[in-house]
Amino acid sequence: MARAAGLADRGLDLVMALFEAPINAVERVTGKARMPYLFLAPNLVLFGIFTFLPIAIAIGYAFTGGADLLISNRPFVGLDNFRKLLTCDSYLVPGSCEESLFWTAIWNTLWFVGFNVAATLLVALVTALILNRAIAARGFFRAMFFYPVLLSPVVIGLIWKWFLDRNGLLNAFLQMLGVPPEIFLLDVGWSRFFVVVVSVWFHMGFYTLILLAGLQAIPKDLYEAAAIDAATPSRTLFRITLPLLGPNLLVVLILLMIRSVQIFDEAWVLTNGGGPGTANTFIVQYIYQMAFAGDLRLYGLASAASVLMGLVLLVLTLVQLRLGKKVES
């Protein structure tokens, strides 16, 4: 152990020796006052190239057509991509839209967001309330619920795919109860249901943790006062716990919405890329498909869809930041 630490130290010394001389040379030229710019440079260059430049490109591309990557080779088409995405006889019927897959994806995403947010919030809240009690093995349970949060979406998709397989454990269990086996992931209703189940399973531990932190910040003497006043448990919940947890609940709600809109990985693996049919095709998958899958290469259309999605996320994030500030103060 000590030897490993010694080696690590020697490694760090080596790295320092490598960088120190050139950086100190810069310091001699520029003076100490300009050094922070040098320290910021790698970060800002990377942000510039991989975050700010792409935003500019996304907006630029959204107004161009064609399949060429070079923006100079792309014809300007004005609002055509947006018009294509947003032209619909009835927005409720994806089939009546020019880009019917886009609207299918939007509706799928909206349904998913609705059910996923409600289910995750409820499960996480109940779990947090229970874990906030002085219950034995609290740490164990907290860790248990949290474990899936760390797993990879691909692994989770595969594990659940196997669990829900025609020859899987769930069907074996149902057979014991006398229910005929079902190919869950090939049924539109069941597959949508299980995408939500898997998503709740995957992420609820994270939100439980945030809510638990909020619950533990509620002053204990409030409950003691309530006990002296002989308040009923439900009154304590609705008059003390939930109002004081309110800001945290709102932050969790918005965070959940932001992340649910971006559903892709686990649903992609679980449903073989959005199936059955387009039942689980979500908006990120639509963007991915337009730009990268097959030979469509509709970068303009994909960018326009990205811009629209970015605007929605921007609004949600601004709301979240507002709420976050309120929670802190």
Added chain:
Amino acid sequence: MSANVSAIGFFTRTRRAGRIDITDILSWLWLIGGTLAVLVPVLWAGMSSLKPEAEITRFPPTLLPRAAVQVEVQGFDKPLSLWNVTVDGEVREMAMVRRIGLKAQMVDPDNPGDPVSVDTRSISPVQRLTVATENYTDPLTRFNFLTFLKNSVFVTFVATLLTLIVNALAAFALSKYRFRGDKAIFVLIISTLMIPLTVVMVPAYLVIVGVGLVDNLWGVIIPTVASPTGVFLLRQYMLTIPDELIEAARVDAASEFRIFWRIVLPLTAPALAVLAIFSVLWRWNDFLWPLIVLSSRENFTLQVGLNAFQGEFSVQWHYILAMTFLSLIPVTLVFLFLQRYITTGIAGTGMK
């Protein structure tokens, strides 16, 4: 639900030992049910990954991995399968020579004589507990698994190292200096929190094409290195380091880089550790971005490789599950050893 809350704070304190309330029972049911819901699919996949190919899709499934027993019988070229056969009222293990309709020709494996004809409805295969280690060893040699693993380890390690250095440098500048535009730069960096990869993936890919890093592991690594969460976390921590230490070092004529490397960085170790844990988990589990950037098999990371596996070999669940399980092990180990730091890190910073 409301009943559970009665316990918050006061109830538990006034509870006498040995008294169990209905809310306790409900809570325990919820917790145990939840634990089972987490564990059962994972453990089920783990158990299945040990089953031989022929057994894995058996329905209804067995819990433990078992396989039909094959025996070498004198006078037959190929090994024969062993069955339990009831002959003259006693159960014997016999090897099946052939099967025609409802009749099967069986021989005694130890004493092969003329085959006996028995009714197939009265026989059942002999099975033994068999762990199919080949599910784990085959893909190592046959499906580039080691290449995927090597790529994932490389991406995770290099990206984490760069993430720590690049963001620590930026955090140092933003916490220990006052300079023109410091606030604006901080706000600019934090504002990128608002732009998830999913929104910029198309143009980010075009940038990757532009800089020539398509289908290259560096194309997976570099865009993830500058992290607003990382800058924020490290800056907040560095703000707690007393400026007097830095002043003292300047008096001793230390260069700014030396101050950063020798004083600030070691003192930021706890925050660096939290960021390192998260970076490892993010990069190890990344899927969409590597899926976009990488196109040839020898460059796939584990997650992209696994996804490709299941597309191509969708019937070979014995391999898929074994690979899935192997890729799960590092994360599980990280979790087992660092669980406390991970959960407090999340509760403190709200990052995942």
